[in-house]
Amino acid sequence: MSNPVLVSRGLSKTYRDGKKDIVVFDDINFELHTSEAVAIVGSSGSGKTTLLNLLAGLDRSSSGKVEIDGQDWLSMKDAKRSKLRNSTVGFVYQFHHLLPEFSALENVMMPQLIAGVSNAKAQQKALGLLADVGLTDRAQHRPAQLSGGERQRVAIARALANDPVCVLMDEPTGNLDETTSKDIQQLIVKLKHEKQMAFLIVTHDEKMLTWMDRAYRLSQKTLNSIALGE
Numbered sequence: 754m755s756n757p758v759l760v761s762r763g764l765s766k767t768y769r770d771g772k773k774d775i776v777v778f779d780d781i782n783f784e785l786h787t788s789e790a791v792a793i794v795g796s797s798g799s800g801k802t803t804l805l806n807l808l809a810g811l812d813r814s815s816s817g818k819v820e821i822d823g824q825d826w827l828s829m830k831d832a833k834r835s836k837l838r839n840s841t842v843g844f845v846y847q848f849h850h851l852l853p854e855f856s857a858l859e860n861v862m863m864p865q866l867i868a869g870v871s872n873a874k875a876q877q878k879a880l881g882l883l884a885d886v887g888l889t890d891r892a893q894h895r896p897a898q899l900s901g902g903e904r905q906r907v908a909i910a911r912a913l914a915n916d917p918v919c920v921l922m923d924e925p926t927g928n929l930d931e932t933t934s935k936d937i938q939q940l941i942v943k944l945k946h947e948k949q950m951a952f953l954i955v956t957h958d959e960k961m962l963t964w965m966d967r968a969y970r971l972s973q974k975t976l977n978s979i980a981l982g983e
Contacts, residue, residue: 764781841918850908851911857892882910
């Protein structure tokens with residue numbers, strides 16, 4: 754197996770509620786490797802999204818360590834962590850969070866422009882990514898003019914814009930019908946193989962486990978491996 758691109762060791766998250774500590778999860782140990790799709794499942798309120806945000810550097814843990822591409826994520830200052838996140842991690846939200854006033858093409862260009870890529874190069878790459886997700890003919894459409902599945906495809910293309918080492922996805926098919934969900938799943942598998950990219954997906958939908966390389970369940974504040982195919 755390849756070297757891990759994302760690692761957590763002893764990760765925990767605790768909130769203070771008045772005089773009481775609320776433990777969301779404790780001692781999470783996890784690795785994500787190149788060219789694999791891994792799922793974390795759990796019921797609503799189990800802490801899946803909180804864990805994903807910690808792994809993505811969007812929140813800070815109470816203790817433990819997260820490394821992204823071999824670099825200690827949580828010890829960095831905010832500005833350095835933001836810069837590293839933009840260049841190494843793609844993030845796809847359940848609600849796509851596309852900018853409504855911009856076209857699909859402009860949304861996919863945005864992470865590159867933030868990273869300092871020229872407009873011409875950003876546009877060329879964004880067009881290629883939209884082609885990868887089957888949306889060449891929708892490049893000039895704004896989000897409101899796209900279907901739910903098309904908006905999610907644009908969000909995936911945007912997540913790939915800066916060639917991340919991994920893509921983290923929060924319920925990527927949660928708001929889609931069954932047919933569109935299968936289309937998104939097939940797209941993820943295609944991208945995983947063609948771009949040798951790692952995908953970490955948190956979901957409550959255990960039907961997604963049928964096409965995962967590995968899977969875990971977040972329950973009772975711990976993360977436990979699920980034996981697939983049983």
